[in-house]
Amino acid sequence: MISSVCVIALVVLVLPSVESFISIGSGNTHVTITNTAVLKKIYEVCEAVAESEERPFKPTGSSAEELLRACLGTNTGQVAGAKFHEALNQIYMQNGLVDRDFLSSDPHHFNSEAFKEGHSLISQGVSSVKASIRKDNLQAARETLGKVLHILQDFYSHSNWVELGYRSTYRNLIKPHLTIDNVADVGTPTCSDCASGTCPNPLLPSIMKEKKLTSGYMGLFSSNKPAGKCSHGGDSDLSSSHNPRGGISKDERRAHNAALHDTAVSLATDASLELLEDIRGAVGNIDFLRMMGIARTAVLCFVIDTTGSMSDDIAEAQRVAHSIIDNKKGTQDEPSEYILVPFNDPSFGPLIRTTNPDKMKAEISKLTANGGGDEPEMCLSGLQLALNGAPPSSHIYIFTDASAKDIHLEGTILALIRSSKSTVSFFMTSKSRSARSLSRQGHSGVDFQVYYKLALASGGQAIEVTKANLPSATDIILDTSTSALVTVLQRARNPGRVEKFPLLLDASLSNVTAYLTGTNLKFTLHSPSGASQAHTVSNGPLATIQAVGNLLRLQFKNFNETGLWSISMESTNAYTIKVTGQSAITFIYNFVEEFGGPHPGFATLDGRPQNGLPAKLLITITGQKGAEALKLQEVALVEVSNVNVANGTFKEIGGGGFLVTVNPVPDGEFVVVIKGEDKTTSSYFQRQTTTQMSLSKVKVNAAVGNAMVPGKDFKISFTVTTNGTGGVFTIVAKNDKDFPLTYENRLTVNTGSSASGTVTVKPPASTASGTDVTLTILAEGPGDADSNYAVLRLSVLAEVTDFTPPKCEIVHVNAICPNDCSQANWDLSVNITDGNGSGIERVSIQKGSGKFSYVTVVEGGIPVVMAYYNASCCSPDATVTAVDKEGNVGKCSYSVERSRGVSLSLSLPLWTYLLVSVFSIMRDVLPL
Numbered sequence: 001m002i003s004s005v006c007v008i009a010l011v012v013l014v015l016p017s018v019e020s021f022i023s024i025g026s027g028n029t030h031v032t033i034t035n036t037a038v039l040k041k042i043y044e045v046c047e048a049v050a051e052s053e054e055r056p057f058k059p060t061g062s063s064a065e066e067l068l069r070a071c072l073g074t075n076t077g078q079v080a081g082a083k084f085h086e087a088l089n090q091i092y093m094q095n096g097l098v099d100r101d102f103l104s105s106d107p108h109h110f111n112s113e114a115f116k117e118g119h120s121l122i123s124q125g126v127s128s129v130k131a132s133i134r135k136d137n138l139q140a141a142r143e144t145l146g147k148v149l150h151i152l153q154d155f156y157s158h159s160n161w162v163e164l165g166y167r168s169t170y171r172n173l174i175k176p177h178l179t180i181d182n183v184a185d186v187g188t189p190t191c192s193d194c195a196s197g198t199c200p201n202p203l204l205p206s207i208m209k210e211k212k213l214t215s216g217y218m219g220l221f222s223s224n225k226p227a228g229k230c231s232h233g234g235d236s237d238l239s240s241s242h243n244p245r246g247g248i249s250k251d252e253r254r255a256h257n258a259a260l261h262d263t264a265v266s267l268a269t270d271a272s273l274e275l276l277e278d279i280r281g282a283v284g285n286i287d288f289l290r291m292m293g294i295a296r297t298a299v300l301c302f303v304i305d306t307t308g309s310m311s312d313d314i315a316e317a318q319r320v321a322h323s324i325i326d327n328k329k330g331t332q333d334e335p336s337e338y339i340l341v342p343f344n345d346p347s348f349g350p351l352i353r354t355t356n357p358d359k360m361k362a363e364i365s366k367l368t369a370n371g372g373g374d375e376p377e378m379c380l381s382g383l384q385l386a387l388n389g390a391p392p393s394s395h396i397y398i399f400t401d402a403s404a405k406d407i408h409l410e411g412t413i414l415a416l417i418r419s420s421k422s423t424v425s426f427f428m429t430s431k432s433r434s435a436r437s438l439s440r441q442g443h444s445g446v447d448f449q450v451y452y453k454l455a456l457a458s459g460g461q462a463i464e465v466t467k468a469n470l471p472s473a474t475d476i477i478l479d480t481s482t483s484a485l486v487t488v489l490q491r492a493r494n495p496g497r498v499e500k501f502p503l504l505l506d507a508s509l510s511n512v513t514a515y516l517t518g519t520n521l522k523f524t525l526h527s528p529s530g531a532s533q534a535h536t537v538s539n540g541p542l543a544t545i546q547a548v549g550n551l552l553r554l555q556f557k558n559f560n561e562t563g564l565w566s567i568s569m570e571s572t573n574a575y576t577i578k579v580t581g582q583s584a585i586t587f588i589y590n591f592v593e594e595f596g597g598p599h600p601g602f603a604t605l606d607g608r609p610q611n612g613l614p615a616k617l618l619i620t621i622t623g624q625k626g627a628e629a630l631k632l633q634e635v636a637l638v639e640v641s642n643v644n645v646a647n648g649t650f651k652e653i654g655g656g657g658f659l660v661t662v663n664p665v666p667d668g669e670f671v672v673v674i675k676g677e678d679k680t681t682s683s684y685f686q687r688q689t690t691t692q693m694s695l696s697k698v699k700v701n702a703a704v705g706n707a708m709v710p711g712k713d714f715k716i717s718f719t720v721t722t723n724g725t726g727g728v729f730t731i732v733a734k735n736d737k738d739f740p741l742t743y744e745n746r747l748t749v750n751t752g753s754s755a756s757g758t759v760t761v762k763p764p765a766s767t768a769s770g771t772d773v774t775l776t777i778l779a780e781g782p783g784d785a786d787s788n789y790a791v792l793r794l795s796v797l798a799e800v801t802d803f804t805p806p807k808c809e810i811v812h813v814n815a816i817c818p819n820d821c822s823q824a825n826w827d828l829s830v831n832i833t834d835g836n837g838s839g840i841e842r843v844s845i846q847k848g849s850g851k852f853s854y855v856t857v858v859e860g861g862i863p864v865v866m867a868y869y870n871a872s873c874c875s876p877d878a879t880v881t882a883v884d885k886e887g888n889v890g891k892c893s894y895s896v897e898r899s900r901g902v903s904l905s906l907s908l909p910l911w912t913y914l915l916v917s918v919f920s921i922m923r924d925v926l927p928l
């Protein structure tokens, strides 16, 4: 069952280098270990979900995309694997970053015998992951999960657990209520001297005999270590040249430690699986899969102005939302999440986020227009909430008829757009009657300039229409609310110019649509076979053209002709062009930088790439049949508002991943364009990203370690570096939860050097665990010369006091199953208690497709959940999970096959009074 998953290759960030336990490298790396464990667990959970829904689970092939489709149960239709890859990348990237951001922190690597502290980091981290998932902050959960897995994996490489002969994992590490025992104290020598540095096992016989736990000391900056202690080993460990010399790290597979390294890798993988299982138990199968990026990808996100003049617009937003919800129900295009942010003046928010379509309908129906006048509104504040609350690469739609009052947020919004890669489109309606004279400076004196700028920067549209025409413009929202939307081309020209835009359309595309914005646009559309259609023909041989406000929408007709199409623009008025379609062929990308140290790797850039250096990016391509069916031919950085193109060179790193280097990089704002061949249809494709990026001479670095504690100050230090104009920089820090921030807003940075500052965040004492806060730190050089930013996601975790899991006890099993399993049922009764812990929050069936019911009784002042499970003998395995309020998990598992024909009676049968409420376990979770 599990073995079939091992062949699935995913985003394995493998580059040829030394074989090691490092973040990036060939052989066994943190990423390959994490990838193996994550995919195994996803496979297992998908299978359990399919079983509980009584549908088959049969991936059509071994690619991640096929696993995704089988898991969602939509074997037909196009489901783009991009979001899945993106989610996994968030885990892998943070996993790797522990080696950069916590380089010298012993507990993060189980170095220098910091076992207690490492154990506590794991316990806090796991609690934080569970709390984040419960609050639906999935990105925060993934990032913390990546870090925690790294710490756990390092235990097996950096401690002597493997040398001590253990061949199974140290379970205590993921059990917060248990302790790490028998650690060698600081005065106890642990290693013998190893002059060659390559001794198979330098541990002292006394340590081996007493099974004392120890780990290597890491001397990054000094060679000092307590007398007689083992070192980590390797070039960057200065302590390894001091007696006792050598090291016990199993990071790299060398001749002298090959077997130890292999065991460490296999135990690190098993331990990762156990930690994932614990999280799955706490959050349930469905939320676990959502955290892993297994979900329908469409998200519907509206930001709506609710001032007095907006009632028509609100009604239209309601109509569109209802139409999407009703028409897409049950299809793979049904949004997996709905987000709504109202704003007016002076208030904005709250952000409403739900997976329940009826709740979205209700919330949007509640909006009413009132107050305000012609005054500017808090539009950017509302947008800020949406950009932080929506998953990355979302489409966000803003309805407004007023200019933005909170223009000071522009820099923060641009940073958030670049970092989230979300697309922002504006529907700007005029309060006055006519939209005849559409211009940047709106007809009613309303300044929409910043909206045009943000739409362009994010790859969205800025559409100005009359209120009466709004319903014709919102089709664009229906077009984009699909799981498999791709952009083939996007360009902007201001001033406009006569230019022919080639469009490579491939066989996988459907619903090809072009959007042009501008006034009095003249153009001709050409097909590969020579047919053409002028802008004056609204229903021609190639497309139907619909005009509303400043927008033209061209729906390509009978689209069956692949090859090189083109749009010839003949206007000198400013215009934008965007061509989209639906296809499973797409790609994800991240600008990255290389980092050195004992465990080198690549890190996603928080901000804009550095001026003067080659741009490096990691891209992953994905298609219906996985990356193997695609051939990448070209990657380039292309200016959206200009004609400059910079070709990149690329190196395949496995699983559809490529490391791309571009040098030199265009000076202006650019996007990423790829071209390639779909081998299944022998047709050529072109895709481009929509978020504009540009280089900066400034750099802002910041990293977050632990979670914030409610009511306590949390300090984040950051560093600003510049190779450009030095002087006094303006620092602007913003967060989306309005938590109080303290920092110096001026920082002196000299050319070629760096300076540091601190931002202190204080989450109110009442903040719930799992709340996540997005902090943006913006640094602007003197005279607005240059700027850059860092975007950080911070989680809040109240101090956890209950680490004891609920106790689940099997009290009765009645399992007499005949050979023909369909002829009989088996059943199981369990008692679940949480002692004097935080209390049981829910019980559920994690595996099995039978009927489940329970009652709670109070016995001796302690609540006891008595549960009863009854299933067909054809569903022989069952796991009952009980979760307490802190996310600790207790379990009972039973398998009939192993004990066929056994009736085990531990007490009197209880089910007579258990049949109170019977739920179908298809609901996955039964709240208590």
Ligand SMILES: *[C@@H]1O[C@H](CO)[C@@H](O)[C@H](O)[C@H]1NC(C)=O
Binding pocket: 478, 479, 482, 510, 511
């Ligand atoms: C895509 O095109 C098909 C067929 O032309 C149509 O049925 C479907 O509704 C379109 N999808 C969208 C999202 O427009």
Ligand SMILES: *[C@@H]1O[C@H](CO)[C@@H](O)[C@H](O)[C@H]1NC(C)=O
Binding pocket: 558, 560, 561
């Ligand atoms: C393309 O569409 C046209 C019009 O629907 C049709 O006549 C033609 O046969 C189609 N060509 C192919 C190759 O399917």
Ligand SMILES: *[C@@H]1O[C@H](CO)[C@@H](O)[C@H](O)[C@H]1NC(C)=O
Binding pocket: 610, 611, 612, 613, 723, 752
């Ligand atoms: C900054 O300048 C230094 C010294 O001139 C150079 O070594 C470094 O590569 C530059 N960094 C960037 C990002 O341009």
Ligand SMILES: *[C@@H]1O[C@H](CO)[C@@H](O)[C@H](O)[C@H]1NC(C)=O
Binding pocket: 634, 645, 646, 647
């Ligand atoms: C980029 O590569 C393409 C295809 O290899 C080539 O046609 C084009 O001329 C190159 N452009 C530049 C600026 O080198």
Ligand SMILES: *[C@@H]1O[C@H](CO)[C@@H](O)[C@H](O)[C@H]1NC(C)=O
Binding pocket: 811, 831, 857, 858, 859, 864, 866, 906, 907
């Ligand atoms: C299960 O719980 C019930 C209710 O507290 C109790 O009466 C019964 O003895 C328990 N069974 C076992 C085996 O502990």
Ligand SMILES: *[C@@H]1O[C@H](CO)[C@@H](O)[C@H](O)[C@H]1NC(C)=O
Binding pocket: 835, 836
């Ligand atoms: C309840 O808590 C007390 C104090 O923490 C502890 O001594 C006792 O053993 C606990 N009882 C149970 C049943 O866990």
